Amino acid sequence: MSATAPLRPLLSARSLRLAFGGVKAADGIDLDVMPGEFLAIIGPNGAGKTTFINMTTGYLRPQGGSIDYEGRSLLGLRPRAIVRRGIGRSFQLPQLFTEHTVLENAALAIAARAGLWSPLTPLLRPGWRAEAEALLDRFGLGAVAGARADALNEGARKLADIAMAVALNPRLLLMDEPTSGVAASEKMGVVETLVRVLRQAGVTAVFVEHDMDVVARFADRVAVWSQGRIVALGPPQQVLADPVVRREVIGIEAHA
Template structure:
């Protein structure tokens, strides 16, 4: 199957630190790809390059066969790639419903803090979107009144409002209480899969990775050190030692075979 999002030989260095040292990665339509690795391995750098927030110093990024290397974030969004950040990017003084309506207005090319909110069609679409994310009970709440799990869902709902084909998420469970984490990711997975959105997400919680990823890519010093199914990758002794940081009991690698 051909790749929907592809990196070919991506390179980027900050001084003497190689944040991307020849990254080759192909993401197929409909899959959920988790990116794991120690801090400083280049995981967020890859997301920033794929979404236009950083320019690579070498290599290519392709989306649906067309090169998008060096394109602006806005142009990349228009082509069908959206992202969420580790810290939710919400308008704190607006309600959850208003935040969703603003995202819809931005998608349609109209940007104003006030006028888009008055359009009934956008409000109706916003409420439908919030309903899919289970956020209707919070629709009238200001964004700064939400707990972290709800803030994360609202932030990703705004990204989904852009109607992306690919969504890149930087630590979608960061800051979310342990008791809420699985429910948050279950909601995300349900909405994204039902919408046909391909997902690439950086994650540090291995239980989340094991449960929701189709494949796992391990970043180490700007390179992909391992790539395969969650069962195969998380059972790798090198991954257990250098990424997970604890000795996990070995598990059978039945089910999906490793892709590395």
């Protein structure tokens, strides 16, 4: 009987470096993201968390190091090319077309994936409409499909924004503070929905998060950023109990 082959990382970053003036946003970052996991990134403001997402998705280019996805380099690729490779992202502020309905937003993402939409193309043609409705139902947004995006509460806006990212059929999704601005009473429900949909779709997720209750409940692993470095990495129960992390990271977050 042959031994089982070791699981290979979906995303692998090595020795990433990027500085803005004298500020080191990435100071030798090494990180593997494994297929199927939910990896949380935590750390104080300015630690380099969003910089890592921006480098991975082509919005910033590192000054040194490598980022490989499925064994192939991402360096030098533009954001659209990286999306076509199977990496999606959501932003801290939802990127919705606020003058359009939620259904139209979902259909726009589907049309963009197909590369077929133009102002002269019917947006809600039957195929796109059916797929958009099914997608919104998965996110629990079917009841607000006909509402304008600017009429949604923040939790629904976050779900709609991530639904648009999922419409692009990513295998890896990077989310920058998916609960930012969401009412405390809605946070757990929003993340429960995200985790359920992404796991059912087989999507690996990396998410920046400031709510330690969310991290403890939903992350498979936690990476702690500080001054452009990863200072702790492991299961949430281990990392969040670390005295240094509790004092220098969680304590800072509590007063941020």
